[in-house]
Each structure stands twice: as structure tokens, then as C-alpha cells.
Amino acid sequence: MERVYKKVELVGVSSKSFDDAVNNAIEKASKTLHGLAWFEVTEHHGRIADGKVAEYQAVVKVAFKID
Amino acid sequence: MERVYKKVELVGVSSKSFDDAVNNAIEKASKTLHGLAWFEVTEHHGRIADGKVAEYQAVVKVAFKID
Amino acid sequence: MERVYKKVELVGVSSKSFDDAVNNAIEKASKTLHGLAWFEVTEHHGRIADGKVAEYQAVVKVAFKID
Amino acid sequence: MERVYKKVELVGVSSKSFDDAVNNAIEKASKTLHGLAWFEVTEHHGRIADGKVAEYQAVVKVAFKID
Amino acid sequence: MERVYKKVELVGVSSKSFDDAVNNAIEKASKTLHGLAWFEVTEHHGRIADGKVAEYQAVVKVAFKID
Amino acid sequence: MERVYKKVELVGVSSKSFDDAVNNAIEKASKTLHGLAWFEVTEHHGRIADGKVAEYQAVVKVAFKID
């Protein structure tokens, strides 16, 4: 029961949607980190080009268990 | 004009999207509460399994008119 | 390099999704403002009717370069 | 000394003033809850009609002792 | 249903009360803006003179529909 | 997987410690609510008497699954 998690703060970017931006961040994290447990989205922003949303950017804290 | 609303704080969970998590919370609320008027999403988080988003969790305050 | 941006605060409304509400705000802004550069979503709320989400409302700050 | 309070979140509405909106919320709460002890006003907003304040809305957390 | 609001941030000043400071901000806004819909008071401060409140100052965000 | 939680906000009081104040809130909640899942402590305050801490008060949000 006495365990410790670490949170890393990522920014996922997507041209499709905020949910996709969140998924991009988590899939990237899962390539180098094991034991991913939960995530928290703390900010939603993005880039505009030609008067439209060009990029959805989600700031995501990802937590994983430290061995 | 002199009326009063109550807010309850819910956490909707969905395997599909954050919007779906919000809808789950509101549809559940509508089964027992009448006069639902507006909602506010205050937090977006979720659970990760196998390196992917397993659950989208939306914290939702739902306001309804008190008779 | 010495340039200045202005941010305006909008509330986009959509019957479909929060992403769509964000897009509505930005497309409306692009009709009268030039040089839109980025946006920040600061609040997610909405209106409920008949026990379902009737409107998704996204508060969006839109930044554009001042000439 | 070992006692517990519960807080409920209300929104009082008044056409007269913010103080009156707070009072409306508390008087409504007192009809169904006993042991009301204190309150906290967390937001002040309202509705505008014909270029004037039509409604003062106060978000009020009301605390009462649980038996 | 697909509509957009804009919020402007004002500071109303009154020698009488905070409610009056809020009203001053909204009445001023109504002279140049159409479609005022709601307001949010985000700060309450003021100026002191001769050991008494000389001015009540209310920071008020006013929202109106963009055509 | 499509489930919904509700959060209630309590204030636990104890003459012993903040941890004990948290426990008092949760034990009281467990008498009337089923499916308690997690809690969040959002404020720590208290009452002073005779120049010493007389009461530890913990504001605790308690989440439980809605059937």
C-alpha cells in the first residue's frame, strides 16, 4: 500500500480535437514510461491559422507508479 | 423572479470522450432531479490502462431550480 | 520582434460539442479581426433542456496581432 | 466536539440587490434544512435586460450541522 | 443556436455602494453596446479618504451577443 | 464503465488532529451513503481557545458511486 507515483506535465497537439490532443500526449508517454495510471487535463489552448483552429493543444499531467 | 437554484457536483465517466462523460453525468442527474437548468465542467481527468485512455472523467456541477 | 497582441474574450455556443463551440467563437472572431494567432479555453459550461445537454458553451480568449 | 457539517451550494436570485439574493438563498435553505450555521458567497453575477441589471445572482455555500 | 457572445471587462465606481458601482458599469456599457445579456463581478475594491470609504469599485465582466 | 459519482462537501471537526477531522467526516458520511470511493481535503482551518488549537476543521469532499 505504501507506494509513490510521479506526475509529468506534457502538452499534446492535434489538428483534430482536444480529445485527440490528450490521447497523443498519453500515447507518447506510454512509449518510455511504464505503469501509467491516470491523467489530469489542466489547460486547453491552441493555434489559429487562416481564421480557423489549426492546432488543439492540451496540457496533460500523466501519473505513473515508481518502482 | 425571487427564485433559488441548487448545484450538485457529479463526476461522469465514459470510455468514449469527455463530451460523453459530461452527458452521462447530466442524464444520470435528470433521472432523480427536476428543473435542470445549466452545468459547469470544472475538471477533466481520467484513467489510463495499457498505455491508452481507458476512461474520460468529467467533474460537472449541475444546477436545478428548487421549488 | 517588438510586437503586441490583444486578447478578446468570447463565448462560443454549439448544440453539438465543446470543440464545435470553440470553433464557432473563432470563426466569428475571424470575420472582423485579422492576424488571429492563438486561443485559450478558460471555462466549459452549458445549458440543459429536457434532461439533456442543449448547448455547449466555451469561454475562449482569442489573441491577435495589433498592427 | 466531534461533529460534522455539510455544505450545499445554492444560487439565490433577486431583482433588488446582491444582499437580497444571498438572503433568498438562505431563507429557502432554512425551509428544508435544520442547524444552518454559516454561509460563504463565492460568486456574484446576474442577468441584464433593457440595459439594466434585471437579476442579481449570488452563489452561496450554506453549512449546517449533521445530526 | 450557434451564436457567440463577447465579454468586456469594466470597472464601475460609485460613492454609494458596490451594487451602485455595478449598475454604473452596466449602464455605461448599455450606451454603446447592444444585446447585453449577463454580467459577472470579479473583484470588489475601493478608495479610502478621511478614514472612510470614498469610492466603491466593482470589476464587472459584461457579456453581449455578437451579431 | 459508464458510471457516475456524486461529491458532497463536509466539514469534519476534531479536538485531536487534522487527520482525525478528516476521518470524522468520512465516518459520518458512511452512515448514510453507500459506495464511498475517494475524498479530497480542500481546506484546513480551526478554532482557537485559551491561546491553543481547540478544534481542527477539515473541509472534505467525499465521492460515492450513484446507482
Place this chain on the structure above:
Amino acid sequence: MERVYKKVELVGVSSKSFDDAVNNAIEKASKTLHGLAWFEVTEHHGRIADGKVAEYQAVVKVAFKID
């Protein structure tokens, strides 16, 4: 132009209104402090008795020039 202010944090209490609670705090401060310049109201709360507001309590930061 090189001057310094100090802020003190007070809680004014009134049985009449929030504005009156603010005034009570400032008038009390003016009895011992000189050069009061401005104030900021940071919290609005109060006590309930017999199902009605018994006390309006305003947390007020008061700033004054240091000689």
C-alpha cells in the same frame, strides 16, 4: 515617487449588510492607522441564526502609506 504601502487583513462584521461590514473594518482601521489609501474585499461570508443571516462578514485588505 519611491514610497511603500502596507496592507493589513481585517474581517468586518455587521448585522446589516456587506457594505456595512466593509465600512466597519475601515473605520476601525482608521482609528489606529494613518494614510489609509485603498481597500480590497477578498471574501464574503457570514453567520446564520434562526434560518436568517445573523452576521455579514467581509474580509478586507486595507492599504496605507508607510512614512
Place this chain on the structure above:
Amino acid sequence: MERVYKKVELVGVSSKSFDDAVNNAIEKASKTLHGLAWFEVTEHHGRIADGKVAEYQAVVKVAFKID
């Protein structure tokens, strides 16, 4: 009923626990201030030495009645 409190902000330090750090702040305050009424803990931090907690530091606002 028309009374005024002042809050002072202290940082209590203890090698034992956060609760003890809070108590140290309040006992120190009680040596020079009368009418201590309540306290609010706003931050919990500390110092580390040799890979262990060396000091628990609690930021505590202490309120007392002004005569």
C-alpha cells in the same frame, strides 16, 4: 455585533509534524496577541536534509478580535 477581527500570517516550523507546526505558530501568536479566535492553514511545505523531512512548515493565518 459590530466588531472587527485582524488576521496575521505566520509560518510555524516543527521537526515533528504539520499539526505541531500549526500549534507552534498559534502558541507563539498567543504570547503577544489577545482574543485569538480562529486560524486557516494556507500552505504546507518544508525542508529536506539527508533525504528525510527535516522541517514541517505550515503557513497559518491567525485571526483575533480588535478591541
Place this chain on the structure above:
Amino acid sequence: MERVYKKVELVGVSSKSFDDAVNNAIEKASKTLHGLAWFEVTEHHGRIADGKVAEYQAVVKVAFKID
């Protein structure tokens, strides 16, 4: 005494310093707005290039009196 201010939110950019970024925002504002009275810096961020600060960016709210 019954007057109203408007705040606009700008982002000043400078290659030199944060103070210079603030000044850029205010000087730009002064070209089109009259009666500038005060400003508030709400965020400090910037861009990095070649491992060094390339741009200081200050988010600045500028207040001016409305006639």
C-alpha cells in the same frame, strides 16, 4: 465620482526584458486609447531559441477611463 473604466488585455513582446515587454504593450495601447490610468501584469512567459530567451512576453491588462 461616478465614472467607469474599461480594461483591455494585451501581450507585449520584447527581446530585452519583461519590463520592456510591459512598456511595449502600454505604448502601443496609448496610440489608440486615451485616458490610460493603470495596468496589471498577469502572466510572464516567453519563447526560447538556441537555448536562450528569445522573447519576453508579458500579459498586461490596461485600464482607461470611458468618456
Place this chain on the structure above:
Amino acid sequence: MERVYKKVELVGVSSKSFDDAVNNAIEKASKTLHGLAWFEVTEHHGRIADGKVAEYQAVVKVAFKID
């Protein structure tokens, strides 16, 4: 004097107390990081089982000097 610290965000878990959860996070950090200097507790939450606190969870930022 020109030195730099890094902060990492951990979540310590304990079945005993919040102080113990903080200690678990710091002791885990000290196994792989040198020069631990200070910590900040930013959130207190936990898990409930059988109507009692099953786990105390403390979110802890730990700062250490970078060589």
C-alpha cells in the same frame, strides 16, 4: 550563488497518515535524486474502503539542486 533547482511532482501514499504519505514520497525521491532541498504539499486526497480512510495520498513537489 547562480544555481538552479528542479522540482518533481510526486504522490505519496500511506495507510497511516498524511504526514506519512509525505515522508514516503520524499524517501522514494531520495533513492534516485541527490541534493533534495525542500518540498511543497499541494493536494491532500485519498481512497475510502469499507466506510473508512484506506489510503492517504499527498501530492508533493520535491526540489533538488541541479549540478
Place this chain on the structure above:
Amino acid sequence: MERVYKKVELVGVSSKSFDDAVNNAIEKASKTLHGLAWFEVTEHHGRIADGKVAEYQAVVKVAFKID
């Protein structure tokens, strides 16, 4: 190790820079307080005159050890 600090909240003003405003606040504090240990800048604002920054104002909390 069991010691207590007090924080006072000051506003330093300078015509030169924000850093200078911070220094003004601390130098003023050092004339009447002993054992100044650390400071925290919580707000950056200022006054505008003739379309330029006339005053930099830094809100500074200064902590000192209580004997």
C-alpha cells in the same frame, strides 16, 4: 528548530523597474523589522501617465523571524 516567522504584505513603488519596486519594499521593511529572511512577489501592477509607465508597483510579502 521550533521557530515561527511572520509575513507582512507591502507594496513597493518605483519609477524605474519592478525589481526596484521590490527592493524599495524590502529596504523600507528592514528599517523597522529584524531578521528578514525571504520575500514573495504576488502581484505586479502600476500607474500610467502620458501614455507611459509612471510607476511600477510590486506587492511583496516579507517574512521575518519572531523572537
Place this chain on the structure above:
Amino acid sequence: MERVYKKVELVGVSSKSFDDAVNNAIEKASKTLHGLAWFEVTEHHGRIADGKVAEYQAVVKVAFKID
């Protein structure tokens, strides 16, 4: 377009100025991290010695692209 950034939280220290403290943090980060893109200053504090600012400390989040 589908890319991910990571943010790390640093504390830069300088005896000269806050801008210098920010630069120290970023230059240190650039020695071990590639693709630094932007930074955010979230806190300004420091140490006092002999009644003067001895150290400016800037909490800086630095973002870089993950390959």
C-alpha cells in the same frame, strides 16, 4: 503536426535580477535538453540578507519537444 512537448519546473537563482534568474534556469536546462521551445514564469520570490535582496528566485516551467 501531431507532436508532444514536455514541461519541466525549474527554480533559477540570481543575485542580480529576476530576468537573470529566469535566464539562469533556461541556460541550465539547455545543457541537457534539446528542442526548448517556450517558458512560463509562475512565481517570483527570493532570499533577504542584511536587509537587502540577496537572491532573486524565479520558478520557471520550460517546455521542449519530445522526439
